[in-house]
Amino acid sequence: MKLRRRWGFLWLLLGWAVAPAAVPADLGEGLAYVRLKALPADLPDGPRAGPLVVDLRFLAAPAEQAAAFGAWLGFQARPGVPLLLVANRETGDELRRVLAAPRPPGVVLIGVPGPGFAPDLAVTASPEVDRQAYAALDAGVALAGLLADHPGKVRQDELSLRVGGEPARPPAPAAGPGVAEPVIDAALQRALHLHRAHRALRRG
Numbered sequence: 276m277k278l279r280r281r282w283g284f285l286w287l288l289l290g291w292a293v294a295p296a297a298v299p300a301d302l303g304e305g306l307a308y309v310r311l312k313a314l315p316a317d318l319p320d321g322p323r324a325g326p327l328v329v330d331l332r333f334l335a336a337p338a339e340q341a342a343a344f345g346a347w348l349g350f351q352a353r354p355g356v357p358l359l360l361v362a363n364r365e366t367g368d369e370l371r372r373v374l375a376a377p378r379p380p381g382v383v384l385i386g387v388p389g390p391g392f393a394p395d396l397a398v399t400a401s402p403e404v405d406r407q408a409y410a411a412l413d414a415g416v417a418l419a420g421l422l423a424d425h426p427g428k429v430r431q432d433e434l435s436l437r438v439g440g441e442p443a444r445p446p447a448p449a450a451g452p453g454v455a456e457p458v459i460d461a462a463l464q465r466a467l468h469l470h471r472a473h474r475a476l477r478r479g
Contacts, residue, residue, distance in 0.1 A: 314340035326357045328466045335367035345373040352379030359466040364389030400461040408460035421460040
């Protein structure tokens with residue numbers, strides 16, 4: 276059984292080497308975003324060039340694939356260069372076990388908390404809204420449209436950053452008659468705000 280698992284893990288890594296990786300999207304100011312739907316195929320190739328958001332929401336993976344992600348995580352961690360993981364309680368059990376283990380410096384877990392899932396930075400949103408926001412990107416909504424405000428104009432409140440709260444921002448305009456409320460991806464927005472705050476503090 277152990278030999279079979281070792282061969283399975285070897286074939287998984289060989290598949291990783293030849294499969295096309297997911298192409299990260301640009302969130303501005305050096306921050307990239309990648310959504311993983313298959314492991315290890317979607318893992319970005321090579322060492323990352325800068326801060327990265329990795330979306331693991333709703334991703335189920337067997338033990339071997341979760342282990343491959345854990346190995347990739349250890350390889351990619353770089354102190355001072357944030358690696359922001361977005362997950363939720365519907366992320367697969369094996370992946371959540373990997374995420375619950377001690378993580379390297381610079382790796383932060385973000386998401387809507389729930390049974391069996393306790394992120395480093397909890398996002399206030401219902402599971403239904405989290406799913407709706409996640410599905411919106413697949414439905415063709417642009418990433419910028421999922422971020423309630425312009426990321427470059429978020430007012431960073433020093434006190435809220437110190438206590439780990441959300442950065443203050445102006446309220447979104449109310450939708451008019453017959454206009455649907457905008458879909459906001461609170462988890463992804465929190466990751467973006469954390470990156471912007473990190474940059475602001477480094478410049479300060």
